[in-house]
Amino acid sequence: MSARHTATPDSAPRRLGRPREFDEDEVLDAALDAFWRKGFEATSMADLIEATGLHKGSLYKAFGDKRSLFLTTLRRYLARGHAKIEATLAGEPTPEAKLDAWMNAMLGSCDAADNRGCYAINVEVELGPHDPEIAKVVGDHFDEVRELVTAIIAEGQASGVFRADRDASDLAEFLAVFAIGAVTRSKGKLEATQARRLARSAIDAVLA
Amino acid sequence: MSARHTATPDSAPRRLGRPREFDEDEVLDAALDAFWRKGFEATSMADLIEATGLHKGSLYKAFGDKRSLFLTTLRRYLARGHAKIEATLAGEPTPEAKLDAWMNAMLGSCDAADNRGCYAINVEVELGPHDPEIAKVVGDHFDEVRELVTAIIAEGQASGVFRADRDASDLAEFLAVFAIGAVTRSKGKLEATQARRLARSAIDAVLA
DNA sequence: TTGGTTGTAGACCGATTGGTCAACTTTTAA
DNA sequence: TTAAAAGTTGACCAATCGGTCTACAACCAA
Numbered sequence: 036m037s038a039r040h041t042a043t044p045d046s047a048p049r050r051l052g053r054p055r056e057f058d059e060d061e062v063l064d065a066a067l068d069a070f071w072r073k074g075f076e077a078t079s080m081a082d083l084i085e086a087t088g089l090h091k092g093s094l095y096k097a098f099g100d101k102r103s104l105f106l107t108t109l110r111r112y113l114a115r116g117h118a119k120i121e122a123t124l125a126g127e128p129t130p131e132a133k134l135d136a137w138m139n140a141m142l143g144s145c146d147a148a149d150n151r152g153c154y155a156i157n158v159e160v161e162l163g164p165h166d167p168e169i170a171k172v173v174g175d176h177f178d179e180v181r182e183l184v185t186a187i188i189a190e191g192q193a194s195g196v197f198r199a200d201r202d203a204s205d206l207a208e209f210l211a212v213f214a215i216g217a218v219t220r221s222k223g224k225l226e227a228t229q230a231r232r233l234a235r236s237a238i239d240a241v242l243a
Numbered sequence: 244m245s246a247r248h249t250a251t252p253d254s255a256p257r258r259l260g261r262p263r264e265f266d267e268d269e270v271l272d273a274a275l276d277a278f279w280r281k282g283f284e285a286t287s288m289a290d291l292i293e294a295t296g297l298h299k300g301s302l303y304k305a306f307g308d309k310r311s312l313f314l315t316t317l318r319r320y321l322a323r324g325h326a327k328i329e330a331t332l333a334g335e336p337t338p339e340a341k342l343d344a345w346m347n348a349m350l351g352s353c354d355a356a357d358n359r360g361c362y363a364i365n366v367e368v369e370l371g372p373h374d375p376e377i378a379k380v381v382g383d384h385f386d387e388v389r390e391l392v393t394a395i396i397a398e399g400q401a402s403g404v405f406r407a408d409r410d411a412s413d414l415a416e417f418l419a420v421f422a423i424g425a426v427t428r429s430k431g432k433l434e435a436t437q438a439r440r441l442a443r444s445a446i447d448a449v450l451a
Numbered sequence: 452t453t454g455g456t457t458g459t460a461g462a463c464c465g466a467t468t469g470g471t472c473a474a475c476t477t478t479t480a481a
Numbered sequence: 482t483t484a485a486a487a488g489t490t491g492a493c494c495a496a497t498c499g500g501t502c503t504a505c506a507a508c509c510a511a
Contacts, residue, residue, distance in 0.1 A: 052487025053477040074369055076284035080469060090490055091470080097488085101469065150372040156427065160368045161282055163430045164358040174431050201444065209441045212433070216424025219364065222371045223382050225420070233417045236409065240448035260457025261507040288499055298460050299500080305458085309499065 055097070062087045062097075067108035071154045074161050075105055109169070112154045113176045120180065130191030134210070134241070137184060138234050141214040145221035145230045152222045156215055181207050188241065198243045206241050213237040263305070270295045270305075275316035279362045282369050283313055317377070320362045321384045328388065338399030342418070342449070345392060346442050349422040353429035353438045360430045364423055389415050396449065406451045414449050421445040 069078050069086040080101060084091060098104040123140045127133040144153040151157075155173050163170040184207035191197035197206070217230040277286050277294040288309060292299060306312040331348045335341040352361040359365075363381050371378040392415040399405035405414070425438040 050487075051479055051485080053479095053489080055488065056477095057488095073373070074284065076282065077369075077373075079467080081467085092472085092491075093489060095470070152368070152372075157368055159431055160360065160365055160427060161285075164360075165281070165285075170431060177428075177431065205437070205441060206444075208433070208437065209444050212424035212428050212438075212441060213421055213445075214424070215427050216420035216422070219368060219423050219427050220385075220420050223367055223378060223385065225416070229413070229416065230420075233413060233420060236414075236417050236448055237421075240444055258457075259455080259509060261459080261509095263458065265458095287497080289497085300461075300502085301459060303500070 055093075057087075057089060057093070059097070062089060063108060063111055066098075066104055067112060067154070070105055070108055071112075071151050071157070072149065074157060076161070106169070106172070109154070109158060109172060113172070116155070117176070117179065120183065124183065124187070129196075130187050130194065131196055131242075133187045134184070134191070134238060137187070138210065138214060138238060139231070142217060142227065142230050142234060144218040145225070145227040147221075150222045153215075153218045156218055160219075177211070181211055184210060196243055197241050210237055210241065263301075265295075265297060265301070267305070270297060271316060271319055274306075274312055275320060275362070278313055278316055279320075279359050279365070280357065282365060284369070314377070314380070317362070317366060317380060321380070324363065325384070325387065328391065332391065332395070337404075338395050338402065339404055339450075341395045342392070342399070342446060345395070346418065346422060346446060347439070350425055350435065350438050350442060352426040353433065353435040355429075358430050361423075361426045364426055368427075385419070389419055392418060404451055405449050418445055418449065 065086045065088070066083055069082050072078075073082065080091065080094070083094065083101070083104070087094065089097075094104070098107055120137060120140060123136045124133050127136045144156075155176060158169060159173045163173065181204070185204045188197055188206050189203040192199045192203055197203075213234070217225065217233065221227065221230060273294045273296070274291055277290050280286075281290070288299065288302070291302065291309070291312070295302065297305075302312070306315055328345060328348060331344045332341050335344045352364075363384060366377060367381045371381065389412070393412045396405055396414050397411040400407045400411055405411075421442070425433065425441065429435065429438060
């Protein structure tokens with residue numbers, strides 16, 4: 036409607052009031068890290084305050100209550116995972132290479148030194164059955180990933196490098212199930228090197 | 244040392260003092276059910292009191308603190324699982340049939356109407372990375388199961404029905420990883436029927 | 452009958468939980 | 482210069498947490 040009074044471009048979107056003294060990205064990463072290591076229930080607000088360095092009031096004003104902060108970290112993790120997968124796939128030329136690269140990226144969660152596994156899986160296991168909203172967030176993410184993999188497999192089926200006697204979506208789900216199992220098992224005794232060795236068998240089962 | 248004064252045989256091991264008014268098996272099953280549904284942290288003593296019908300004093304006197312009761316339910320679940328596997332395998336004649344039966348038994352956790360999954364996996368995911376004692380209990384169980392499966396596969400390799408170009412222990416771990424992934428995924432959208440269909444692909448990958 | 456032992460019942464405890472709030476500070480807009 | 486807006490700080494809150502303890506009841510052996 037009315038014109039701006041100043042000639043200042045939108046490049047500096049200074050907000051009203053006192054500016055924040057913290058970096059939102061750093062704080063969210065710290066909170067994500069805390070939730071990832073200990074889970075939702077076992078992470079107290081005191082833990083989050085210590086992890087982020089913020090005071091209680093600032094945390095609540097900026098991110099709402101514990102569950103809201105948790106959901107923010109969850110969406111953040113899933114968005115990063117999605118971006119990482121897209122970037123990984125974009126760098127590979129063939130369906131076989133894409134599949135290998137995707138599986139290798141999935142198994143990256145097996146490398147964590149503290150056995151923290153995959154945040155999304157941890158959340159699904161802890162909260163999925165009780166919390167429909169969280170279950171939907173994680174479930175939709177898994178659906179997206181599986182569709183990406185399904186497309187890769189369908190492409191490979193068309194070119195004859197992947198077996199065509201089974202649905203592409205079933206083969207994608209098969210590989211996803213394997214990856215989820217490997218990451219879950221890596222929270223215990225499964226070593227990343229063995230996980231990657233077993234992954235070869237899983238992918239071999241998809242080849243024509 | 245000293246001889247018994249009464250001629251009563253050991254058949255009736257009446258204990259000293261006031262007898263318990265509850266059935267220990269029922270109470271442990273109720274506690275197991277509560278922990279299984281909600282996880283360790285999210286299950287409060289109030290939940291356990293409601294689930295078992297016992298009063299606080301009785302619960303603590305009979306089973307110790309929350310963690311101790313939890314460990315008792317965990318060992319109970321694992322012992323039952325082990326017994327179920329042994330019984331399942333005993334009824335099958337060939338290595339192929341044993342493997343099918345084992346996998347089918349594993350995927351029984353996918354059938355739970357409330358998506359509660361497998362107690363052992365849930366516990367490993369929630370507590371494994373932080374609690375060495377619990378991690379060992381669950382880890383040892385997985386080791387035992389994997390050894391059973393390894394023996395089956397080695398037998399099948401010897402008779403030529405399973406592929407021999409990979410270690411039996413790797414093939415066993417491969418199948419275990421798949422089963423764990425399927426059960427984990429069943430806490431979300433994976434249906435039991437699809438899980439069993441995918442399991443065919445997993446077992447096919449082991450056949451010669 | 453009495454003393455020892457175990458189980459039941461529930462009041463009670465300090466600590467911790469997630470969450471709110473008021474006083475104060477720092478910024479921008481008028 | 483002043484008012485509104487947003488952020489910071491930490492005291493404060495009721496509720497819940499896991500756990501203890503005392504009074505009492507029910508059983509056995511002596």
